[in-house]
Amino acid sequence: MIRNFEELNAQSCTCTEALKAKLDGSNGKRAVVLCGGTGCLSSNSADILHRFEQLIEEKGLSDKVTVNQVGCFGYCSQGPFVKIYPEDTLYRMVRIEDVDEIVESDLLGGKIVERLLYVDPATGEKVVKQDEINFYKKQHRIALAASGIINPENFEEALGFGAFKGLQKALTMTPQEVIDEILASGLRGRGGGGFPTGKKWQFAHNSPGDEKYVVCNGDEGDPGAFMDRSIFEGNPLAVIEGMMIAGYAIGAHEGYFYIRAEYPVAVERLKIAIAQAKEAGMLGKNILDTGFDFDVHIRLGAGAFVCGEETALLNSIEGKRGQPRPRPPFPAVKGLWQKPTIVNNVETLASVPYILREGAGAFNKYGTEKSKGTKVFALGGKINNVGLVEIPMGTTLRELIYDIGGGIPGGKKFKAIQTGGPSGGCLTEEFLDEPIDFDTLVSKGSMMGSGGAIVMDEDNCMVDVARFYLDFICDESCGKCTPCRIGTKRMLEILTRITEGNGTMHDLDELEELAGIVKTNSLCALGQTSANPVVSTLKHFREEYISHIVDRNCPAKVCKNLMQYHIVRTKCVGCGMCAKQCPAGAIFRTDYIAPGKKLPAMEIDASKCVKCGACQAGCKFHAIEKV
Amino acid sequence: MVHISEAGAKKINEICDRYTNERTPLMMILSDIQTEYGYIPLEVQEIVSQRTGISVAEIFGVVTFYSFFSLKPKGKYVIGCCLGTACYVKGAQRVIDKFSDMLGIKPGETTSDGMFTLDALRCIGACGIAPAVSINGKVYPKMTPEKVPEVIREYALKEGLAQ
Numbered sequence: 001m002i003r004n005f006e007e008l009n010a011q012s013c014t015c016t017e018a019l020k021a022k023l024d025g026s027n028g029k030r031a032v033v034l035c036g037g038t039g040c041l042s043s044n045s046a047d048i049l050h051r052f053e054q055l056i057e058e059k060g061l062s063d064k065v066t067v068n069q070v071g072c073f074g075y076c077s078q079g080p081f082v083k084i085y086p087e088d089t090l091y092r093m094v095r096i097e098d099v100d101e102i103v104e105s106d107l108l109g110g111k112i113v114e115r116l117l118y119v120d121p122a123t124g125e126k127v128v129k130q131d132e133i134n135f136y137k138k139q140h141r142i143a144l145a146a147s148g149i150i151n152p153e154n155f156e157e158a159l160g161f162g163a164f165k166g167l168q169k170a171l172t173m174t175p176q177e178v179i180d181e182i183l184a185s186g187l188r189g190r191g192g193g194g195f196p197t198g199k200k201w202q203f204a205h206n207s208p209g210d211e212k213y214v215v216c217n218g219d220e221g222d223p224g225a226f227m228d229r230s231i232f233e234g235n236p237l238a239v240i241e242g243m244m245i246a247g248y249a250i251g252a253h254e255g256y257f258y259i260r261a262e263y264p265v266a267v268e269r270l271k272i273a274i275a276q277a278k279e280a281g282m283l284g285k286n287i288l289d290t291g292f293d294f295d296v297h298i299r300l301g302a303g304a305f306v307c308g309e310e311t312a313l314l315n316s317i318e319g320k321r322g323q324p325r326p327r328p329p330f331p332a333v334k335g336l337w338q339k340p341t342i343v344n345n346v347e348t349l350a351s352v353p354y355i356l357r358e359g360a361g362a363f364n365k366y367g368t369e370k371s372k373g374t375k376v377f378a379l380g381g382k383i384n385n386v387g388l389v390e391i392p393m394g395t396t397l398r399e400l401i402y403d404i405g406g407g408i409p410g411g412k413k414f415k416a417i418q419t420g421g422p423s424g425g426c427l428t429e430e431f432l433d434e435p436i437d438f439d440t441l442v443s444k445g446s447m448m449g450s451g452g453a454i455v456m457d458e459d460n461c462m463v464d465v466a467r468f469y470l471d472f473i474c475d476e477s478c479g480k481c482t483p484c485r486i487g488t489k490r491m492l493e494i495l496t497r498i499t500e501g502n503g504t505m506h507d508l509d510e511l512e513e514l515a516g517i518v519k520t521n522s523l524c525a526l527g528q529t530s531a532n533p534v535v536s537t538l539k540h541f542r543e544e545y546i547s548h549i550v551d552r553n554c555p556a557k558v559c560k561n562l563m564q565y566h567i568v569r570t571k572c573v574g575c576g577m578c579a580k581q582c583p584a585g586a587i588f589r590t591d592y593i594a595p596g597k598k599l600p601a602m603e604i605d606a607s608k609c610v611k612c613g614a615c616q617a618g619c620k621f622h623a624i625e626k627v
Numbered sequence: 628m629v630h631i632s633e634a635g636a637k638k639i640n641e642i643c644d645r646y647t648n649e650r651t652p653l654m655m656i657l658s659d660i661q662t663e664y665g666y667i668p669l670e671v672q673e674i675v676s677q678r679t680g681i682s683v684a685e686i687f688g689v690v691t692f693y694s695f696f697s698l699k700p701k702g703k704y705v706i707g708c709c710l711g712t713a714c715y716v717k718g719a720q721r722v723i724d725k726f727s728d729m730l731g732i733k734p735g736e737t738t739s740d741g742m743f744t745l746d747a748l749r750c751i752g753a754c755g756i757a758p759a760v761s762i763n764g765k766v767y768p769k770m771t772p773e774k775v776p777e778v779i780r781e782y783a784l785k786e787g788l789a790q
Contacts (some may be wrong), residue, residue, distance in 0.1 A: 039755040042766030076755020223711030226752030261658070261695060262751050264764070300658055302693035305749060319653030319681075321692040337650065380713030380754035387755055418712065454712045468715055472749075478692075583728075613721065617773055 001281045004289040008168055012159050019150070019160030022066070025086030030065045030107065032056075033083050035148065037072030037233050038226075038265050040080035044096060045069070048080060051099040056107070065107055068154070071147035071234020075135050077386035078118065083130070083148075090130045091116040121384070121406065138404055140366060141390045142374050143190075143227070143350040147234030152269050155276040158237045164282060166353030170245045171290045178249040179205060182352065185360035186372030191217055191308070191345030192423065192449045193525070194371075194438035197352075200342050203332035204250040207340035212252035214243050215336060215343045217313055218259035218266075221305040222421030223472065225452035227376040228346035230388055232259070232266035235350070236273035240283070240296060242349030245356060247294050250342060255296040258313050261303065270298065305476035309524045310343040312478065323480045324524035345450070347376055367393035371437035379405050381454035382412065391436070398432040401455060412457040416540070420449030422469045422476075423529035425536025426462065445536045447529070461558035462541040463548055467495040469533040477526065484527030487518035491534060501561040503549040511538065557626035560611045564627055567602050571623035574599025578615035578624060584608050587615060629668040636674050638663075643678040653681055653689060657696055666697045702737040702744035704782050707761040708770075711750025718771070719758035723747060725772035729779055742786060743779075 002008050021027035034040070034049050052067045073081045078092040082102065089112055091102065098116060105111045117126040118133050127133050130148075141147075150157040170178045183198030204212060216239060220228040231239060243255045259267055274296055277283045285293045304322045306312045311325040314336050335341020351373065355363045364372040371393040377400065380386050384406035391400065397417060401407065408414050416426040425446035427434075434440050441448050456465065470492040479485045491514050494507045515531035522528045538545060547553050554562035567578070569592060579587040579602060586608035593600050604615070616624040631639070642659045646652030656675060660667050667690050669683075676683045690696040708714075708723040723745070727733060730743055737744040753759040756768030760778070767778060783789035 038751075038766075039753055042753060042756060042759070042768055079755065220752070221749060223715075223750035224713045224754055225750070226754060229752045262748070299654065302654065302658060302695040303749070304693050316654065317651065319651035319689070320685075321688050323692075378754060380757065381716045386713075386757075421712070452712070454716060456716055460716055465716070468712070476749075612724075612772070614772070617771075 002164075002288070003281060005168060008164060008288060012162070012165060015156045015160035016162075017160075019157055023085050023149075028064075030087075031085040032065060032067040032107070033070045033085070033148075033151075034067070035071075035073050035079055035081040036069030036152070036265075037076075037079075037147075037230060038263070039072070039076040041265065043080050045080040048082070048094060048096050048099060051096055052082075052103070055099060055103045059103060059108060061103075061107060068151045070149060071152050072144075072230040072388065073130075073148040074144065074230070074388040074390075075133075075385060076388070077384070081148075082116075087112075088129045090118065090128070090133075092118050134406065135385045135387070135389070135404055138395065138399060139390050140374050140392050142354050142363070143231055143238075143347045143376055144234065144388065144390045145354070146238065147230060150235065152234055152236060153272050155237070155273075155280065158235065158273075161235075162353075162357060163237045164241055164353075166356035167241050167244050167248075167282075168288065169356045170248055171288060171292060175205060175249045175251065178245065178356070181360050182249070182355060185355045185363040186367070186370075187348065187351060187355060187363065188371065188438060189345055190347035190351070190375065190450065192222075192420070192447070194448060197344065197348055200332060200344070201246060201249050203330065204252075204340045204342045207333050209340055210251070211337075211339045212250055213336045213339060213341040214246045214250065214252045214255040215310075215313065215317070215341055216243055216255065216257045216346060216349055217308065217310065217343050218257055218263075218346045219301045219308040219313060220260060220263075220346070220450060221308045221476075222423075222450050222452045224380050224418075224454045225378045225421060225450045227378055227388055227451055229260075229263045229266045231346050231350045231376075232263070232270050236266075236270045237277065238350045238353055239270075239346055240273060240277055242344075242352035243296065244283075244287075244294050245352050246342060246344060246349065248292055250340070252342075253293045253295065255294065256317055256336070257296060257298045258307070258317060259298065259300060261300040267298065267300065274298070304478070305472075306478045306524075306526050309526055312524070313343060314341065321478070323478045324526075326523060347451075368435055368437045368440075370439055375436070375448070375451055377436075377451045377453045379453050379455070381418075382408055382457040382460070383455040384409050393437045394435040396433050396435055397427065400436065400453065401432070405455065408455065408457050412459065415456045415458055415460060416462065418446075418454045418456065418465070418533070419452065420447035420529075420532070421452045422473050423447060423525065423532055424449050424452075425532045426456070426465070426540060427536075428540045445539060446532070459556055459558070461499075461554050461556035462537045462544050463495065463499055463554075464556075464558045466534045466537045467492065467499050470495055470530070473526065473530040477530075481521075481523040481527060483518045483521040484523070484530060487514050487522075488527070488530050490514055491518070491531065495534070498545065498548050499554075499559040499561070501548065501552050501559070503545075505546075505549055507549070508538065508542075508545060563611070564606055565604055565609060565611065565613070565616060566625050566627045567604055568623050568625060569601045570594050571621055572601040573597055573621055573623070574601055575621075576602065577618050577620070578602055581614040581618035583612060583614060584610045586610070629670045631670050631674065639671055639674045640678050643675060653679065653686065657686075657690060661696050666700045668698060699737070700741070703742050703786075704762055705744045705746060707746045707748040707751070708734075709749075709751045709753065709757070709759045709761070710747045711752075711754065711757075713750070713754035714758040717757045721772045722758050722760065722770045722775065725775040726779070729775060742788070743782070
């Protein structure tokens with residue numbers, strides 16, 4: 001139990017020293033930590049952890065080595081990670097077969113297992129420590145600070161990392177002073193809209209009434225964004241603490257976490273953290289003997305993207321269809337059960353304790369004039385370093401893609417970066433030196449969104465990408481308002497027509513007209529932004545659309561109706577492997593023998609070909625091309 | 628028509644009673660039924676309605692709104708192919724097409740033997756290992772159409788449907 005400030009100070013102090021001793025080895029032990037994020041768990045990290053425990057026991061190392069899981073390291077494409085303290089050695093892409101060698105060589109012999117170290121692709125040199133890897137060099141971690149360091153299921157380690165010190169500070173201030181601190185920090189909503197968090201709190205604070213609510217929006221639906229999941233998995237107490245501070249500021253005593261059911265690990269860790277906080281007396285009545293009461297509840301989503309929209313989310317908590325409500329009244333006035341409510345994103349709430357603990361100045365020293373602090377991005381798609389990165393606002397897209405992301409794999413050419421999910425747009429090479437902040441991205445036709453950043457290369461068809469997003473939106477439109485329900489459907493039909501080779505130039509005008517109508521007339525942000533992927537690709541890749549329509553050609557060779565597989569006769573050795581792979585019996589042997597080859601070449605009957613690509617995948621001689 | 632046994636009805640009532648302290652428990656009740664029974668047919672909705680006083684029309688509206696709730700039983704193995712952007716740009720469509728071809732069902736359908744359901748998932752946040760496929764919670768990283776037969780075989784073997 002932590003009953004008052006003195007007890008919190010004492011416990012924090014003990015835990016901070018214990019965590020420090022674990023990391024610098026002054027407790028006389030070495031510590032093995034493994035990534036326990038969803039990405040690494042699906043690459044077997046739980047079994048790897050178990051194997052470590054087994055071997056450490058077998059070798060009699062139990063007194064000298066501890067082993068536990070930690071939150072996500074962020075560098076997902078190199079996972080699973082194993083880190084060894086106090087040396088700070090980072091092993092990557094560790095498989096269960098490697099555990100014996102790590103134990104034998106490193107833990108027993110004190111010798112680093114070189115082959116498991118990260119290799120800098122530019123220099124070819126092996127890198128031992130995490131901070132020396134380019135991926136991490138330009139990052140500044142606030143929301144993700146504890147991820148990869150503390151055990152997310154261990155309350156003491158979280159305390160050692162500063163948990164509840166932000167809340168403690170807040171409880172010594174008046175609610176208005178807390179709001180002023182958040183306003184001064186310049187924190188803006190990390191979920192997509194970028195609305196100033198302090199202002200939102202102020203509205204709810206000013207709304208009369210005793211019954212108010214704080215809601216954490218963890219319905220992270222943007223495909224390609226997974227920072228909220230990772231924050232829950234890496235440091236769930238920070239989000240709980242942020243919610244409590246928000247509750248104190250607006251005068252609420254209850255909070256709701258709304259999380260996607262697709263995130264089982266995150267939900268589990270949050271449940272554990274809530275139980276621990278309750279047991280310690282940090283949730284409940286008269287917290288820290290200040291008279292402040294606060295309790296939290298969890299609600300799971302049920303697979304509806306629109307519930308990420310705040311009013312739809314509130315309806316969902318109320319047990320209704322997740323359809324948005326007209327605004328005004330805004331939730332700060334009439335929200336959950338018609339009571340004043342603030343809805344904040346996970347990353348926003350996770351940043352709040354830091355701001356209170358370290359002061360607004362420690363946050364707003366990062367960033368640009370109107371976008372302060374750091375932002376987490378989920379880098380994905382055609383990029384070498386897939387993962388989560390937290391960078392100061394104002395970092396350029398080029399730094400994000402090339403310095404941190406390590407550029408495009410396979411020597412392919414960068415084509416576009418898509419930010420903001422289905423609500424955002426595609427940015428091309430000419431924008432690479434633009435700073436990343438809320439307003440710049442919007443002015444260039446995209447948006448920050450929740451921070452998804454998908455890189456596309458020359459093999460991605462932009463018309464197909466636009467069709468993909470429209471298909472998503474059309475499926476997820478709640479159906480309440482006509483422009484979104486019908487407008488997105490009509491746009492999808494046109495895009496499908498174009499990708500199938502049946503488009504006309506008139507379709508482009510219709511797309512633009514529909515986009516304008518849907519944007520200005522839809523009820524909520526889902527509809528209002530749904531045309532962004534279409535508008536931005538039409539603007540930057542119009543020639544690609546024209547190519548599909550006029551030349552009946554898909555330049556990236558993605559749209560099946562507009563491409564064909566072709567066997568290059570001079571490369572074909574006539575082995576017949578392609579014909580064996582073909583499910584449609586579309587490949588036959590010709591009587592042409594290329595010079596220097598022994599067998600007659602193969603050929604594809606275009607009328608039978610189903611364009612599955614099996615032949616190309618099966619050809620060892622790279623003789624099959626898309627034309 | 629789905630016949631609900633007396634024991635079944637009792638169980639549904641028990642689930643409803645788990646949340647009597649909650650102000651608006653419908654989503655939680657439906658989630659539990661979906662998880663424990665695999666689907667929520669109309670007959671079950673009627674029992675929930677009687678217990679909670681919420682009209683069947685409203686319950687039906689909620690069940691059909693959310694993609695996690697299903698009116699029909701799902702297969703023993705639910706194959707969820709992530710079609711989030713990161714997976715899509717790395718070829719997830721070809722992976723789901725291959726499952727669809729091999730199982731002879733479209734996304735959203737279940738095989739006639741009740742063994743497999745094929746679902747297209749929204750981003751499951753496993754972008755680092757794209758394209759990802761999740762089968763009853765087990766995640767298969769970096770999938771390709773070529774790996775699909777092997778994955779199906781794994782479950783067919785488990786069920787004694789293949790040798």
